[in-house]
Amino acid sequence: MEAHPTEPLDPEERDLFVRAPEDPAAREALVVRHRPLAEYLARRFQGRGEPVDDLIQVAMIGLLKAIDRFDPDRGVKFATYATATIVGELKRHFRDRGWSVRVPRRLQEMGLQVSRVVGELSQVLGRSPTVREISERTGLTEEEVIEAIDVASAYVPASLDAAPGEDDAPREFGVEEEAFELLEGWTSVAPAIRELPARERRILYLRFFRGLTQTQIAEDLGISQMHVSRLLARTLARLRTAASTAGAFDREGAEG
Amino acid sequence: MARRPPEITVSIPALPRYVHVLRAVVASVAARLDWAFDEIEDLRLMVDEACSRLVGPEGGAATLRLRVLVDDGGLTIEASTDRSVDRWPPEDPGQTLSRQILSTLADEVRFEPVDGRPSVLLRKHRDR
Numbered sequence: 001m002e003a004h005p006t007e008p009l010d011p012e013e014r015d016l017f018v019r020a021p022e023d024p025a026a027r028e029a030l031v032v033r034h035r036p037l038a039e040y041l042a043r044r045f046q047g048r049g050e051p052v053d054d055l056i057q058v059a060m061i062g063l064l065k066a067i068d069r070f071d072p073d074r075g076v077k078f079a080t081y082a083t084a085t086i087v088g089e090l091k092r093h094f095r096d097r098g099w100s101v102r103v104p105r106r107l108q109e110m111g112l113q114v115s116r117v118v119g120e121l122s123q124v125l126g127r128s129p130t131v132r133e134i135s136e137r138t139g140l141t142e143e144e145v146i147e148a149i150d151v152a153s154a155y156v157p158a159s160l161d162a163a164p165g166e167d168d169a170p171r172e173f174g175v176e177e178e179a180f181e182l183l184e185g186w187t188s189v190a191p192a193i194r195e196l197p198a199r200e201r202r203i204l205y206l207r208f209f210r211g212l213t214q215t216q217i218a219e220d221l222g223i224s225q226m227h228v229s230r231l232l233a234r235t236l237a238r239l240r241t242a243a244s245t246a247g248a249f250d251r252e253g254a255e256g
Numbered sequence: 257m258a259r260r261p262p263e264i265t266v267s268i269p270a271l272p273r274y275v276h277v278l279r280a281v282v283a284s285v286a287a288r289l290d291w292a293f294d295e296i297e298d299l300r301l302m303v304d305e306a307c308s309r310l311v312g313p314e315g316g317a318a319t320l321r322l323r324v325l326v327d328d329g330g331l332t333i334e335a336s337t338d339r340s341v342d343r344w345p346p347e348d349p350g351q352t353l354s355r356q357i358l359s360t361l362a363d364e365v366r367f368e369p370v371d372g373r374p375s376v377l378l379r380k381h382r383d384r
Binding site: 057061118122127128129130131132134142143145146147149150184185186188189207208211213214215225229232233236237239240243244 | 272276279280283284287288290291292293294295296297298300301304305308313314348349350352353354355356357360
C-alpha cells in the first residue's frame with residue numbers, strides 16, 4: 001500500500017485502528033492515546049453551567065464513537081475526524097439540556113445566600129444545620145432551599161474553580177498517597193487521584209479515609225460546606241470516568 | 257404533626273442526565289425529616305454513585321426506579337433498573353471503587369437483584 005502524501009496516520013496507530021473492532025485492548029489503547037484531546041475539547045465548553053467532569057464524560061463518549069467509526073483508509077487525520085465528532089457530541093449535550101444550561105438569576109442568588117448561611121449556622125450551632133434552620137435564617141421556603149442546594153452543587157461559578165493558592169498545598173501528601181494505594185478499589189483510580197488538584201485529593205482523603213464529615217472538612221480547609229460537597233461530587237464523577245477506562249490504564253502502566 | 261411518608265417511589269429513564277431528579281427527591285425527603293445539611297449532601301452523593309452503576313448509555317429505553325423507605329431509624333434507598341445486564345453485581349474495575357465509596361457514605365450497602373432487577377440497596381441511619 002503506497003504512503004499517503006501527507007501520511008496522516010503513523011503505522012502503529014493505523015495498526016491499532018485496524019485491530020480495534022475485534023480487539024478491545026487496541027481500542028483501549030486508542031482511547032488512552034486520544035483522551036487528552038477529549039479532555040481539551042471538554043474544557044473549551046467549560047463555564048457554560050455544566051460541571052467539567054460531565055463534559056469530559058460526554059467528550060469521551062464522542063471519542064469512543066469517533067474511534068468506532070473512523071476509517072483509516074480515508075486519508076483523514078484521526079484528530080481532525082475525532083474533533084468534529086467530539087464537538088458534535090458536546091453541542092448535542094448542551095442542546096439536549098437546553099432547559100438547564102442557564103440558571104435563573106433568582107436561583108443563583110438563592111444558592112449564594114444558602115451557602116453563606118450554612119457556613120454561619122455551622123459556626124453558631126457547632127454542627128451542620130438542617131434545611132428548616134436554613135429556611136428560618138434566610139426567609140426562603142424549604143423547597144427553595146432544597147432547590148438552591150441542587151442548583152449550587154451543579155452550577156459552580158467559574159471563580160470558584162480558580163487554581164488553588166499556596167495555602168492549598170497538601171500537608172500530608174505522603175499519607176494520602178499511601179492511603180489510596182492501600183485500599184482495594186481505589187488502586188484502579190490511583191493515576192487519576194494523582195492527577196487531582198491537591199485540594200480535591202485532600203477532600204477525598206479526609207472524607208473517605210479519615211471519615212470526616214463535610215462540615216469538618218470545610219473547617220479544615222477554610223472553605224464553605226457547599227463548596228466541599230460540590231468538589232466531592234465532581235471528584236467522584238471524575239474517578240468514575242477514570243475507573244471506566246481503568247483497564248486501559250493498567251495496560252499502559254502506572255502513569256496516567 | 258409531621259406526616260411520615262412510609263414509602264416514596266419515583267421512576268426515571270435510566271440515563272445519566274435524569275439522575276438529578278432522584279438526587280432532588282432524596283434531598284427533599286431527608287430535608288423534611290430534618291436531616292442535617294451535610295447528611296443530605298452525603299445522601300445525594302450516594303444516589304449519584306448508586307445510579308451511576310445502574311444507568312445505561314444514551315438512547316436506551318430502560319427505566320431506573322428509586323424507592324425511599326422512611327422509618328424512625330433512618331432511610332432505606334433502593335435503586336433498581338429493568339435494564340438487562342450481563343451480570344449483577346458487575347465485575348468491572350469501577351465496582352470495588354463504588355462499593356468503597358458507598359460503604360463510607362451509607363451504613364449498609366447491598367448489590368443484590370430485587371425481583372430479578374439489578375439493584376443497589378442503601379441504608380442510612382439517623383445520626384441525631
